[in-house]
Amino acid sequence: MLYIIGLGLTKESISLEGRKALQKCNTAYLESYTSKLLCSTEELEQALGLHHTKIPKKLISATRELVEKQAEDTILKDAEQGNTAFLVVGDALSATTHIDLLLRAKERNIPTKIINNVSILNAISNSGLELYKFGKTTSIVFPQDNFTPESCFDIITQNQDISAHTLCLLDIKAEQEKYMSVHEAIHILLGIAEKRDDQDINENTLMLGCARVGTPEEQFVYGTAQQLLKVDFGKPLHCLIIPSRLHFKEEEMLEEFKV
């Protein structure tokens, strides 16, 4: 059996159901490339109670390479032979790479069970912005070889056209421990706007900078792009929201987070 278990956003966000399933597993992998908890693997093992149970004792770090290219010889092989957990920060199937692992397990007739948990896409409601009013989610990625993908900008403007807020997830290069900051994201957006000579996003655009959402160290700051560039957002993970038209209750909450 392959359990794909969402860990949520803190080391103690696992559900009772998730922990029960985990304790039945011989082997447990921790997906380590699409997100990150604010603690060490040791601390997580402790919080999950692994040090007190016979099996599994430890979390095996699952890199993108391992999941996408070596799953047949590791995760899926283990799941064929016994209960195996694949732990994901946030929700279980939040990325295509997890859906793909699920499909490959099904192909091999391995029984699967998904155990859900909160992800950033849900927890941004802590800002008071209504989840119903978010449009498509986008990612802002690190420029590579001097090339900056601009699809994030298109998605923001598409969403603005239908009065929808946009959540921008920020790039992660887990192997290099590189996590994009709110500042870097704003610079990239302003850069694209300038290149396109597009005034939809500019230094005066109101944005909500977010850090460590869903954790006790959560931080939201609401202000213009220019203002947010002066705010210290601290440790990763960060994300950035470009709100659209606001309901007065949303405004009331954002007031609390004004620069």
Add this chain to the structure above:
Amino acid sequence: MLYIIGLGLTKESISLEGRKALQKCNTAYLESYTSKLLCSTEELEQALGLHHTKIPKKLISATRELVEKQAEDTILKDAEQGNTAFLVVGDALSATTHIDLLLRAKERNIPTKIINNVSILNAISNSGLELYKFGKTTSIVFPQDNFTPESCFDIITQNQDISAHTLCLLDIKAEQEKYMSVHEAIHILLGIAEKRDDQDINENTLMLGCARVGTPEEQFVYGTAQQLLKVDFGKPLHCLIIPSRLHFKEEEMLEEFKV
């Protein structure tokens, strides 16, 4: 202190953190009008371990009336005097009514803490549809006095215009134990399309009918509106997804759920 705690989608979805907070509370309210678990309050109390702890012993049902009109004399008063939990099926702040309660607590200088959990908006990823590609969420509501609100239809077409999927949440009349079914929702959409003479949604539109998402009794069925009208979706809660353009991985997953 007021803890607003997401319960997730099953009776055992509460997080370790959420349960810890609950056990510190003298009083615990269960919000009972925006969603519903597939179990009785007794079973939930049992699963949460309330029968074994000294406090709180029982969950107090919080109707819309109580939360929106009597919170000052109940929930907020309790929270001023001691640790109080407000439990929400799904995530903590998934509805405006919860954000409003949070704002009223802050106004009264009551310390608050939000503990997140999975909601339907996240758990629909179990269908294999990519969460990034969902547009605005809408609700399909029961017609009242022969009036059928049509904004759901507008949101679906707005989303289709930007190639975004639409999650339609279905109306709940908790006091009357009335939960809209996939069938009723499809009839309402087809009715609006006919009235508007709009072919964007018709009997051949492909849809994903969903029931009890995030629970062991989860059901997804993918087919045309006409086909879904012949499927038995069983017990509530139901919801309905109108997918937009599909990625091939999404198609591969939906294949599994074909009528």
